[in-house]
Amino acid sequence: MRALVPADLIKFFSALARRVPCPVKLTLTGGSEAMLLGGTRPTGDLDFELALPPGCARLWRAVEEAVAAAAAETAVTVQYSADIDRWSSIAVPTAKRRTRLRRRVGRVAVHLLEPRCWAVYKLARYLDADVEDLRAVLRRQRVPSLSLARLCGESLRASPRSTQLFLFRQHVEHFFRAHGRAIWGAGFRPETAVAAFGRAAGIVRPQPLRGRRRPRR
Numbered sequence: 432m433r434a435l436v437p438a439d440l441i442k443f444f445s446a447l448a449r450r451v452p453c454p455v456k457l458t459l460t461g462g463s464e465a466m467l468l469g470g471t472r473p474t475g476d477l478d479f480e481l482a483l484p485p486g487c488a489r490l491w492r493a494v495e496e497a498v499a500a501a502a503a504e505t506a507v508t509v510q511y512s513a514d515i516d517r518w519s520s521i522a523v524p525t526a527k528r529r530t531r532l533r534r535r536v537g538r539v540a541v542h543l544l545e546p547r548c549w550a551v552y553k554l555a556r557y558l559d560a561d562v563e564d565l566r567a568v569l570r571r572q573r574v575p576s577l578s579l580a581r582l583c584g585e586s587l588r589a590s591p592r593s594t595q596l597f598l599f600r601q602h603v604e605h606f607f608r609a610h611g612r613a614i615w616g617a618g619f620r621p622e623t624a625v626a627a628f629g630r631a632a633g634i635v636r637p638q639p640l641r642g643r644r645r646p647r648r
Contacts, residue, residue, distance in 0.1 A: 443507045446505050448538055452490050456483075457539060480514065520599075524586065529545035530548075554602050
């Protein structure tokens with residue numbers, strides 16, 4: 432699988448725009464979004480959420496055929512879903528999920544997840560490649576640490592119960608402690624971010640015992 436460059440994405444969007452029978456919205460995520468937001472790691476595929484306007488559900492098959500044809504023409508490997516939350520056990524609450532328009536090519540509107548929303552999905556997986564993307568994008572986009580911490584906590588709290596919730600908690604806490612200063616500077620206080628994450632997630636932490644009295648004899 433060859434590494435993609437931004438020009439490959441534009442070729443795909445143009446090829447898709449020539450074929451789709453109705454307006455479509457592509458919300459990029461994964462490594463392809465990282466590449467556009469300042470990441471330096473090569474990515475081999477284009478991940479996106481695909482949405483059609485109300486009343487166009489009957490055109491899904493034609494849109495999927497257009498996606499396949501555009502991918503074949505441009506040699507771009509694509510992965511898409513009508514709901515990218517299904518790709519992860521951790522879901523950003525609907526009320527907190529934000530996207531922004533990146534470009535419009537004919538009937539194709541290309542959106543990007545807000546960087547902190549994108550980061551939640553990266554933290555849920557948390558491979559070495561994800562950490563590399565996170566460090567580059569969060570620093571380049573100047574995402575506030577406490578805002579990210581709170582969204583991670585809200586996402587954990589809103590996600591279905593599973594064994595993945597504890598893993599996500601570990602990922603988030605490790606990320607702030609191990610990589611926070613590289614992103615937010617020497618003055619970054621990891622425990623402040625971890626505490627904000629815990630409060631938003633509703634995590635009750637044990638309190639240290641103070642002024643414990645010695646038993647009477």
